Amino acid sequence: MAQDLHPPAYLTDTDELVFLIEEVPRKLRRLFDASTARFGLTRTQWRALAYIFRTPGLTQTELAKCLELERASVGHVIDQLEGADYVERRAMEGNRRVWTLHLQPKAMQILPALREEAEAVYQRLFAGVSKDETAMLKRLLGTMSTNLEP
Amino acid sequence: MAQDLHPPAYLTDTDELVFLIEEVPRKLRRLFDASTARFGLTRTQWRALAYIFRTPGLTQTELAKCLELERASVGHVIDQLEGADYVERRAMEGNRRVWTLHLQPKAMQILPALREEAEAVYQRLFAGVSKDETAMLKRLLGTMSTNLEP
């Protein structure tokens, strides 16, 4: 059997770091999806609800920017949320191209519970990481995100 | 038009950080895929090649652990790489359940160029980030990855 090598010596130090950058969100997504599964919601759906809660009347394109998804993907998410009676599309007066998005009562009811789930996941994620360290992490990731901007 | 809010005040500081943790790899993946597209390879395929290069004779299950993918997904990746003559499945003597994975000459030829592409992406990603900071980033992400271990 081939020896266990994590990671192989051929890969550079930077490779290892980049793999970590991808590994953490993958694990996080898995955990979070499990946590919210009882509501029948995915992480993206939950994020969408959060943004619509904060800014009622959002358009899908605006939401796409918030979620960093394509418009078509957001349309799909909203299809789901509308079908489950969490979200309502309303025509915007004066602009018949766009929908405005609003939460239904059913969504308002579950948001607090979802928040609790999120906090539980975060607590686990950041165990042993200090406030200063999370601040630095945020700053570094922010720089990197900007660096990758088109 | 709804005001631009990135991120909305409703979302906590931690939410923002978690969103960044997901945003960076997403942008990174997009950039990297564009860089390697000229070879007709995705990032995952390239990573698979790198691991097989380092440890010839890997099994698919071992590779799945390296890549943090499921076995079925790796099987699919190897199907592709084998179809493109980058990889060869060979029977393992003494265990007829498993395949061992080996690079074809075609793969060996392109690895250096792929490495150059990767370095170019990394240089952009880490612009303005010091060596100490990348070390800290690695340590923090490592902790977080461990925290999320099942």
Place this chain on the structure above:
DNA sequence: GCTTTACCGTAAGACGTCTTACATTATGAT
């Protein structure tokens, strides 16, 4: 006013990954 351009959402299809179920083969217990 009319035309062109830009914007918004949808449709259709591709792709990558996951889950579940399964067939084959090894391993270990008795």
Place this chain on the structure above:
DNA sequence: ATCATAATGTAAGACGTCTTACGGTAAAGC
């Protein structure tokens, strides 16, 4: 030896996202 259990890879199908192309609408140029 036999049988139960575990390991390995595959098959089939679901899901989320992306890309491309398109129709409808608004805004801007002329």
